[in-house]
Amino acid sequence: MAIVSIIGRPNVGKSSLFNRIAGQRLAIVDDLPGVTRDRLYAPITTDRGQFYLVDTGGLEEENSERPFAESVRRQVHLALAESDLVLFVVDGRGGINALDREVAMTLRRSERPVLVVANKIDDPKHDEAYYDVFELGFEEAIPVSAEHNRNISTLLEMIEERLPRQESLDAEDEIRVALVGRPNVGKSSILNELTGSDRSLVSDIPGTTRDVVDSVVVRDDRRFRFVDTAGLRRKSRIDSRLEYYSTVRTFQAIDRSDVVLLVMEGTEVATDQDKRLAGHIVEQGRGLVLVVNKWDLVSKDPSFGPKLLKKIREELSFVDHAPVVFVSALSGRSVGRLPEAICRVQENRCRRIVTSRLNEMLRDILAFERMPGDGKGRYLRISYLAQVSVTPPTFVFFVNDPSLVTVAFERYVIRQLRKMETFEGTPLRLFWRKKRPSAASTA
Ligand SMILES: Nc1nc2c(ncn2[C@@H]2O[C@H](COP(=O)(O)OP(=O)(O)OP(=O)(O)O)[C@@H](O)[C@H]2O)c(=O)[nH]1
Numbered sequence: 001m002a003i004v005s006i007i008g009r010p011n012v013g014k015s016s017l018f019n020r021i022a023g024q025r026l027a028i029v030d031d032l033p034g035v036t037r038d039r040l041y042a043p044i045t046t047d048r049g050q051f052y053l054v055d056t057g058g059l060e061e062e063n064s065e066r067p068f069a070e071s072v073r074r075q076v077h078l079a080l081a082e083s084d085l086v087l088f089v090v091d092g093r094g095g096i097n098a099l100d101r102e103v104a105m106t107l108r109r110s111e112r113p114v115l116v117v118a119n120k121i122d123d124p125k126h127d128e129a130y131y132d133v134f135e136l137g138f139e140e141a142i143p144v145s146a147e148h149n150r151n152i153s154t155l156l157e158m159i160e161e162r163l164p165r166q167e168s169l170d171a172e173d174e175i176r177v178a179l180v181g182r183p184n185v186g187k188s189s190i191l192n193e194l195t196g197s198d199r200s201l202v203s204d205i206p207g208t209t210r211d212v213v214d215s216v217v218v219r220d221d222r223r224f225r226f227v228d229t230a231g232l233r234r235k236s237r238i239d240s241r242l243e244y245y246s247t248v249r250t251f252q253a254i255d256r257s258d259v260v261l262l263v264m265e266g267t268e269v270a271t272d273q274d275k276r277l278a279g280h281i282v283e284q285g286r287g288l289v290l291v292v293n294k295w296d297l298v299s300k301d302p303s304f305g306p307k308l309l310k311k312i313r314e315e316l317s318f319v320d321h322a323p324v325v326f327v328s329a330l331s332g333r334s335v336g337r338l339p340e341a342i343c344r345v346q347e348n349r350c351r352r353i354v355t356s357r358l359n360e361m362l363r364d365i366l367a368f369e370r371m372p373g374d375g376k377g378r379y380l381r382i383s384y385l386a387q388v389s390v391t392p393p394t395f396v397f398f399v400n401d402p403s404l405v406t407v408a409f410e411r412y413v414i415r416q417l418r419k420m421e422t423f424e425g426t427p428l429r430l431f432w433r434k435k436r437p438s439a440a441s442t443a
């Protein structure tokens with residue numbers, strides 16, 4: 001995630017700006033791994049993606065004896081080392097002073113992207129005052145009022161435009177699919193059926209690592225990239241010394257994919273290895289379709305299907321969100337249903353629910369539910385809920401005390417979310433955060 005730092009001399013309104021942006025775009029005051037605790041930062045979600053907003057002013061200890069100039073220099077130094085974009089806040093009404101000029105000089109020399117934010121322009125009639133900030137020598141400046149919420153959304157748009165494009169997994173893009181499963185279950189046969197039968201195979205594309213080849217197929221205007229198919233096509237028996245690499249390779253394929261087809265065979269489903277694979281797929285936040293192959297071998301007995309399904313649901317209960325598709329690569333039966341299932345799962349994995357709808361759902365979910373408590377009369381209270389990201393859908397619940405949340409309660413909430421919205425095939429992630437009095441003032 002990109003990092004956007006707020007810097008500026010004391011009292012220009014850095015904290016106010018931070019709180020304004022964080023409050024508006026929902027701040028989760030989270031622990032950024034590897035960063036010191038005393039920094040104020042929040043992941044900000046916008047229509048385009050996410051970035052971390054950092055208030056470098058928060059770095060200074062409260063009764064710091066250090067002179068202002070010294071502390072500002074430290075901020076600049078850190079911001080330059082760590083951020084993708086610097087928001088240089090000045091007092092748009094009070095004017096530019098020597099310290100601002102010094103900071104400007106350092107920033108200009110660094111050639112890092114800088115956006116000058118002229119704060120405290122509370123009223124359009126003060127707009128003229130902010131023209132002074134152009135003497136700092138930057139191309140771009142925007143007048144805002146953190147306190148009166150003026151121009152903040154424009155500022156956010158400007159920030160978004162200046163950030164490095166994130167790797168996007170939008171529904172319009174190709175879907176990366178991994179085919180995994182125990183040896184001999186029919187992965188190659190399914191792949192051949194999917195890519196070979198109707199000349200739909202576009203190309204084999206060398207991947208980034210040696211030996212990795214992906215196959216790209218277009219069907220109904222959707223691009224499917226089957227990742228690391230070289231290993232599947234090369235029909236050499238795996239010798240046991242190579243087993244380790246084949247496992248690593250399978251995990252890599254999962255990590256590179258959006259949706260995984262976990263292939264099993266009708267005669268033996270839900271083995272320990274299948275459980276391990278399914279576990280990894282969920283942990284990595286990938287979509288999942290359970291494929292039962294060699295249906296031709298078992299379909300003679302009509303009671304077999306339901307029994308098999310029951311076994312899969314019981315043994316692999318932690319992926320009961322995944323659709324199960326019975327196919328036969330040999331006869332080609334139902335293999336054609338896989339692309340549609342993959343698309344559906346990927347769509348669900350990208351599903352975003354607006355905050356208002358979520359909170360409506362929350363009300364319904366909790367209407368008759370007994371909240372977990374500490375046994376001494378204190379109960380969990382959920383203030384509100386927001387979806388902070390997709391792939392997989394990730395939700396943050398703001399509560400009075402996260403330690404009151406039990407595993408059973410979390411499972412219950414996930415079940416209810418799944419009842420209210422279609423999340424077939426995708427894992428969901430929940431986070432519980434203590435609701436703070438104001439967005440980030442107490443980090
Ligand atoms: N009129 C006006 N006042 C503002 C605005 N933004 C902040 N202020 C005021 O400016 C003062 C300083 O704001 P802060 O957000 O604490 O400034 P800071 O840059 O974080 O200050 P330090 O923590 O000392 O570095 C406060 O009194 C704010 O109320 C604004 O948009 N308009």
Ligand SMILES: Nc1nc2c(ncn2[C@@H]2O[C@H](COP(=O)(O)OP(=O)(O)OP(=O)(O)O)[C@@H](O)[C@H]2O)c(=O)[nH]1
Pocket residue numbers: 181182183184185186187188189190232235293294295296297327328329330331
């Ligand atoms: N009866 C039947 N046999 C199948 C079916 N699909 C594949 N097979 C057979 O199962 C064997 C293994 O198929 P592969 O496609 O090579 O399996 P794989 O999972 O790619 O195997 P590895 O490369 O060892 O991981 C072959 O002999 C196939 O002909 C099916 O639907 N029905």
